[in-house]
Amino acid sequence: MPIYHRLGNIPHKRHTQFEKPNGGLYYEQVFGTIGFDGMSSLMYHVHRPTQVQAIAPALDVSPRLAVTNNLTMRKLIGFSLPPMDDYLESRIPLMVNKDVTIGLAAPRRSLTEYFYKNADADEMLFVHKGTGRLRTLLGTIPFEYGDYLVIPRGMIYQVEFDTEDNRLFYLESHSPIYTPKRYRNHFGQLMEHSPMHERDYKLPTDLETHDERGEFLMKIKKGNALHQLVYAYHPFDVVGWDGYNFPWGFSIHDFEPITGRVHQPPPVHQTFQTDAFVVCSFCPRLYDYHPKAIPAPYNHSNIDSDEVLYYVDGDFMSRNDIAKGHITLHPGGIPHGPHPGAYERSIGKKETQELAVMVDTFRPLMLTEAAIAIDDGKYFQSWLEPEWEEKRVE
Template sequence: MPYYRSVGHVPQKRHTQHRAADGRLYFEELMGEEGFSSDSSLLYHRSIPSAISEYRAWELPDLSTVANHPLVPIHLSTHKLFDESVTGVDAVTGRRLLLGNADVRLSYVVADSTSPYYRNAIGDECLYIEAGEAVVETVFGDLEVGEGDYVIIPRATTHRIVPKGRVRIYAIEANSHITPPKRYLSRFGQLLEHAPYCERDLRGPEEPRMVDGVDVEVYIKHRGPGPGGLAGTIHVLPDHPFDVVGWDGCLYPYVFNIADYMPITGKVHQPPPAHQVFEGNNFVICNFVPRKVDYHPLSIPVPYYHSNVDSDEVMFYCGGDYEARKGSGIGQGSISLHPGGHPHGPQPGAYERSIGAEFFDELAVMVDTFRPLELGEGARATDDGVYAYSWVRGDHAETGSTDG
């Protein structure tokens, strides 16, 4: 994180005695990245945070993937993955894997039940709230989240997700950290003037969350022998992990709402890096928000056809009407995968229709990866099978209708 926060009660000097009113010592925990060489926070616990009374394996949901072969662009319909009449789904164990590689996994879930306490020991998570509201309870404190929120949860942060009704979540799980793009930051970590958002837009925990409890189960996703090199373990803790009386530092979960993103526009069409919001190792996250578009008198506002030769491109369409995809069958909750090796761009007619447009009312979250993505079980279940033909005009279409 680019700036320091202090929440609750912490001692004046770090690594010194911090005691309760009755004289008991609190237990200091350093949560830090890159082996004490990057951002960290110090948390002060009432109980020893290392204590485990039991442990057992957690059988993860299906995380197997298959290659996108033969290589084709794909359209997925996430809203078909979950039956609205089904209840009892939580936002951790209920995720269905759409796409993944060695750097990132993209999942989707519609949850109505409280998740187990959870810790991702592999990498940071970015949860995009497509619809609904929830409380993300964390060892640092609570985060109230709702539609359009990105929730950044650092690696190994113990938390659980408590929906308020039904909540739709697009989960981006990294095998690394997720941060603002380096070009947005000063060498000291402050968001710069040309960045499309600033520290005022970020919401962090305001108060510690202290809970009493014993024999608390924490589900841990970690490196192991399962599909994708992943495994799961459940630790039973003798005391509740939410026993932190105070913490301070530059590492903590936070929320950023997509409506606070200030789009960068230009006289002619701006490339995707102008829309970037976060980055991880070997992938970036961009968002396309409602905005004024190009103002050159001969401009074509939709994207030019492009071969992003080093990347796979994944678009999650979550609001408005995405101009370049009209006529392809893509709608709310759709995901398109445009793999490296395939030149892609506007659907037939969109290129011409966009001329003269002054404003686009569209909302989409994009993930570009620098290693090929494979298909998870969620993608295999919702691939429409015809999107690859959607650029073919009229009688040349091999499958007839391309309405998806």
């Protein structure tokens, strides 16, 4: 997502003296990835960003695994997870591998009593229910239903919700999250055939600059532990910054689907990429317009990836008995396709209003105890023909 952005006041030249109005210097910090080779931003602090005055015991947040070698198609009833007050405690990991954690959250309260950053992973929050503001030391991004929020690793942030009714689908990625490479030219600009463009991005605004001394609790996730550090100054003390590494948002409603005369494969829905997985957006669109087209997807083999689908809204035409907040897992190694009847009933349909987020991982996913607790237990039998219905194991 290489795009230049700046907020606040910065000096004319990098790495030069930047004087405060009442004397002294602002403190420069490079915020970058992949050593000094990846995207970075340069920020200027009122106080040194290194002043830790106390450290509390770290908390173990390792996911509790239930299935480490999965070859079962599953349906998880996501909205059955109960809401919780604390933002971090509400985040429930459901599927994990060495590259990514996939989970759900239903936080009732805003994250305002402490600050948080993930030192291991880029985060992506998909807002299914709720409105509010993502507040960071690089500015604020208002969010609403359908927004993706991409938060680079190491970004200090808080979240303010407008109500207690909030639902998030989230990812923690150990690889940086980018826009698809095939939609970018060699300068990094999104090209004309891209289903999204820079104009659609939600960039940080309203830079907060706090000059406050006190005790500011920072919870930092690193290595399956939540470390608790107390800083001497308010973390949001940046007076200005510029660069390419910062949080940003994009609405799934601004994704422009690519359609064709016959059924288009899932890569046309790709919205984000990493080295280890891709994220796709299934949005309202016209169906295929060949006179003999079958709009429902053909059966296909998941040999190289596990497919996770999070159902957001509308009638997902290839599935039976699917509701908002459901998650399906189609593991690599066995084929999957439309449910009985979906293939036939799609013929002649002109459009779909479905809305879903898909994550295809290139390594197998393990399931947590929390995932098994909301698994319906019978989804793997849902492709049986009608004459087999009476033999299904309930």
